Amino acid sequence: MTTLEGLAHGLTVALQPSVLIYSLFGALLGTLVGVLPGIGAMAAITLLLPITYYISSEAALVMLAAVYYGAQYGGAVASILLRLPGTPQSAVTTLDGYPMAQQGRAGVALFTAMVSSFAGSMLGIVILVALAGVLGRLATSFGAAEYAAMMVMGLVAASTIGEGRPAKSLSMVVLGVLLGCVGTDVNSGVQRFTFGQVQLLDGINLVALAMGLFGLAEVIGNIRKAERDGPPPHVSLRQLVPSRDDLRRIVAPIGRGTALGGFFGALPGTGSTISSFLGYALERRVARQPERFGQGAIEGIAGPEAANNSAAITAFVPTLTLGIPGDPIMALMLGALVIHGIQPGPMMLEAHPDMFWGLVVSFGIGNLFLLALNLPLIGIWVSMLRIPFRWLYPAIIVFVCLGVYSVRGSTFDIVMVAGIGAIGYALAVAAFSPALLLLGFVLGPLIETNLRRALLVSRGDLMTFVERPVACGFVIATVLLLALPLLKGLRRNGG
Amino acid sequence: MTDLRRSLALASILAGTVATAAAAQNWPSEPLHVFVGFPAGSSPDTIARIVAEPLAEAIGQPVVVENKPGAGGVIAIQQMLARGNDDYSIGININGPLTTAPRLIPDLGYDPAADIAPVGLIATSPLVLAVGADFPADDIQGFIDAAAEPEAISYGSVGEGSGAHLTAELFADAAGVQLFHIPFQSYAEVTTSILGGEIDSGFMAPSAALPHVEAGTMKMLGVTSAEPFAQVPDVPVMAGQAGLPEDFRAELWNAMIAPAGTDPAIVERLNTELNTILNDPEVRDQLLAIGWQAQPGTPEDLAQRITGDTAMWGGVIDRTQAAN
Numbered sequence: 001m002t003t004l005e006g007l008a009h010g011l012t013v014a015l016q017p018s019v020l021i022y023s024l025f026g027a028l029l030g031t032l033v034g035v036l037p038g039i040g041a042m043a044a045i046t047l048l049l050p051i052t053y054y055i056s057s058e059a060a061l062v063m064l065a066a067v068y069y070g071a072q073y074g075g076a077v078a079s080i081l082l083r084l085p086g087t088p089q090s091a092v093t094t095l096d097g098y099p100m101a102q103q104g105r106a107g108v109a110l111f112t113a114m115v116s117s118f119a120g121s122m123l124g125i126v127i128l129v130a131l132a133g134v135l136g137r138l139a140t141s142f143g144a145a146e147y148a149a150m151m152v153m154g155l156v157a158a159s160t161i162g163e164g165r166p167a168k169s170l171s172m173v174v175l176g177v178l179l180g181c182v183g184t185d186v187n188s189g190v191q192r193f194t195f196g197q198v199q200l201l202d203g204i205n206l207v208a209l210a211m212g213l214f215g216l217a218e219v220i221g222n223i224r225k226a227e228r229d230g231p232p233p234h235v236s237l238r239q240l241v242p243s244r245d246d247l248r249r250i251v252a253p254i255g256r257g258t259a260l261g262g263f264f265g266a267l268p269g270t271g272s273t274i275s276s277f278l279g280y281a282l283e284r285r286v287a288r289q290p291e292r293f294g295q296g297a298i299e300g301i302a303g304p305e306a307a308n309n310s311a312a313i314t315a316f317v318p319t320l321t322l323g324i325p326g327d328p329i330m331a332l333m334l335g336a337l338v339i340h341g342i343q344p345g346p347m348m349l350e351a352h353p354d355m356f357w358g359l360v361v362s363f364g365i366g367n368l369f370l371l372a373l374n375l376p377l378i379g380i381w382v383s384m385l386r387i388p389f390r391w392l393y394p395a396i397i398v399f400v401c402l403g404v405y406s407v408r409g410s411t412f413d414i415v416m417v418a419g420i421g422a423i424g425y426a427l428a429v430a431a432f433s434p435a436l437l438l439l440g441f442v443l444g445p446l447i448e449t450n451l452r453r454a455l456l457v458s459r460g461d462l463m464t465f466v467e468r469p470v471a472c473g474f475v476i477a478t479v480l481l482l483a484l485p486l487l488k489g490l491r492r493n494g495g
Numbered sequence: 496m497t498d499l500r501r502s503l504a505l506a507s508i509l510a511g512t513v514a515t516a517a518a519a520q521n522w523p524s525e526p527l528h529v530f531v532g533f534p535a536g537s538s539p540d541t542i543a544r545i546v547a548e549p550l551a552e553a554i555g556q557p558v559v560v561e562n563k564p565g566a567g568g569v570i571a572i573q574q575m576l577a578r579g580n581d582d583y584s585i586g587i588n589i590n591g592p593l594t595t596a597p598r599l600i601p602d603l604g605y606d607p608a609a610d611i612a613p614v615g616l617i618a619t620s621p622l623v624l625a626v627g628a629d630f631p632a633d634d635i636q637g638f639i640d641a642a643a644e645p646e647a648i649s650y651g652s653v654g655e656g657s658g659a660h661l662t663a664e665l666f667a668d669a670a671g672v673q674l675f676h677i678p679f680q681s682y683a684e685v686t687t688s689i690l691g692g693e694i695d696s697g698f699m700a701p702s703a704a705l706p707h708v709e710a711g712t713m714k715m716l717g718v719t720s721a722e723p724f725a726q727v728p729d730v731p732v733m734a735g736q737a738g739l740p741e742d743f744r745a746e747l748w749n750a751m752i753a754p755a756g757t758d759p760a761i762v763e764r765l766n767t768e769l770n771t772i773l774n775d776p777e778v779r780d781q782l783l784a785i786g787w788q789a790q791p792g793t794p795e796d797l798a799q800r801i802t803g804d805t806a807m808w809g810g811v812i813d814r815t816q817a818a819n
């Protein structure tokens with residue numbers, strides 16, 4: 001089946017009324033859980049799983065997939081308006097989105113997030129269709145050495161995204177890496193920093209950490225303010241429309257974010273949180289005036305939002321072409337397929353073309369629907385700002401607790417989020433960047449696991465990072481990233 | 496803690512014989528909660544849901560699957576025990592938390608022998624020894640020959656102390672070879688690594704390896720069950736081959752359990768219903784499709800499995816810890 005035939009065939013599958021309705025329902029639900037802080041795609045898909053036993057396999061997967069990519073849209077809303085990320089991957093959107101909202105440009109920021117999400121998804125679909133075979137091979141050709149070298153590069157590249165002095169930034173990254181060490185060591189089975197708490201054996205819950213650092217810390221920070229300063233912003237439809245200058249600024253970040261997210265999405269185990277952080281870091285790196293970042297730079301929304309949406313689409317490549325899920329949500333979706341008697345694997349495209357092409361076409365339909373749904377909703381979202389704190393914040397705390405609990409049904413995690421919230425508030429008062437802590441937490445364990453695995457595979461030979469060309473490329477890039485500012489500084493001092 | 500729970504359980508049995516007999520007659524009068532140690536969509540969860548639906552019909556009350564994932568299934572057992580023996584909290588879990596967990600997790604908080612009442616085995620699954628398509632050997636003898644030099648052959652597992660790790664060490668011990676262990680976190684990662692040529696082999700769930708064998712990118716050299724496994728009928732059993740003992744057997748299993756002190760009449764009722772469900776050909780097919788062989792039996796059969804496997808895997812853990 002050629003690509004065109006496949007797409008035509010996919011259209012007939014995706015436009016079946018039952019499939020279409022489930023797709024739209026999934027997208028709607030995804031947006032909703034994305035907006036609500038803490039409650040994410042994982043919780044929604046878990047709840048929907050029993051329903052999928054009773055509908056066709058195409059409708060089931062199309063719906064679950066729509067929840068997954070739909071949640072990527074909603075996550076930005078509360079990040080921009082309230083500095084409360086709806087999902088961990090949208091935490092980075094708070095950095096410039098919230099300042100824009102404070103400057104009265106909430107509408108433009110939301111518009112940018114939605115359009116970038118849409119563009120990232122649609123271009124992600126093009127990448128998926130055009131490069132599925134290549135990207136599928138990428139998943140198996142990336143070994144532990146490549147992952148380790150790439151993640152180190154990512155950590156170095158992104159360590160500058162915070163504000164303030166480098167020592168402060170670095171301390172947050174290190175704290176994040178240390179928090180990431182909590183739990184059972186994969187290599188030895190030794191329990192680290194668990195203090196005999198069985199609940200900590202699998203580590204700290206990412207959602208609890210993100211919601212505590214950003215969500216609860218923000219709520220605590222606002223307690224002493226009696227009410228919001230100034231009159232609530234009124235947003236008319238005209239104010240949503242970005243200026244010509246805004247549009248000019250977001251085109252290139254969308255392109256870069258899509259490419260970056262498309263690459264990371266296709267690698268199992270990296271995913272959309274890393275994509276959005278690195279998307280942000282990339283924009284800051286290439287910007288002519290990096291000091292604008294953190295003050296409401298529109299590129300700081302466009303890049304990461306395009307990246308996480310593109311990653312959410314290409315994450316289906318290893319899942320559909322190899323049967324290898326890249327993250328727990330993908331594993332859940334594969335579980336749904338298995339129940340329908342479809343064994344995901346390398347033969348899936350040949351054995352179940354309906355599923356593959358139907359899904360691809362449904363991505364397009366779902367994203368068009370999400371754009372049509374979300375643009376008119378911007379006005380409603382912005383009006384959330386008019387809700388008095390005394391109503392809004394208790395509601396947020398309830399949703400955060402629900403969301404954290406939904407990840408693994410653990411009351412322990414709710415206690416955790418409260419403690420992390422207090423720490424997050426202290427960090428915010430001292431002007432430490434919680435985004436960097438989160439970055440260290442996500443990348444640290446990946447670096448450690450892959451570094452140690454690479455050394456096991458090479459039987460302890462460090463040369464593996466030099467001999468493997470791709471790994472070597474990442475190592476060289478990391479060295480350059482570290483050396484360039486140093487050289488610049490030397491030249492400035494010398495000249 | 497355990498002693499207290501034990502004496503409480505004992506007290507409730509002694510004091511309440513008459514009362515519980517009446518309670519058992521009215522049982523169940525409210526929904527039954529099944530604590531599952533893995534997230535929705537995982538194979539223990541799917542097994543629990545396959546069983547829960549007909550069970551709810553049979554007892555006339557809803558059966559609620561409670562996913563309490565974490566620490567390899569241990570958290571769900573702790574949460575079940577925290578509810579006390581209320582006759583409405585049971586568990587469906589894998590072998591690990593009932594056999595090897597006391598050895599691997601110091602602050603487990605329960606003793607499988609004292610705190611758990613076995614209800615019945617549900618299903619078993621062997622592991623297959625899988626290698627990449629270009630691995631030089633095609634059978635177990637060839638694999639053992641290739642592994643003659645210590646640590647020449649590497650294998651991936653789903654973690655230190657996991658079933659995949661212990662099975663590989665059991666095999667290596669029986670075959671008289673030393674394999675090189677590289678721990679991963681999931682079969683998906685092990686698969687990727689074998690396909691990428693990073694590691695040589697892995698003891699894997701048959702359903703994880705099968706799609707890649709069909710695609711011609713992997714080979715299965717042997718299976719660890721005593722009989723050929725229905726999902727992969729062509730893969731030869733390892734027992735008795737290439738110098739391995741005739742009784743070589745390593746299986747993962749899922750079982751239904753209850754807190755110790757649950758009314759014995761209720762345990763018996765649950766066991767009877769479970770066995771009826773497991774003898775239904777449709778249920779057997781559903782289980783087989785996800786890689787599990789239905790294994791109806793008595794609570795005593797399950798108790799024997801637990802003691803037997805605890806001893807067997809305990810021996811493997813002793814040897815690997817001594818080797819480190």
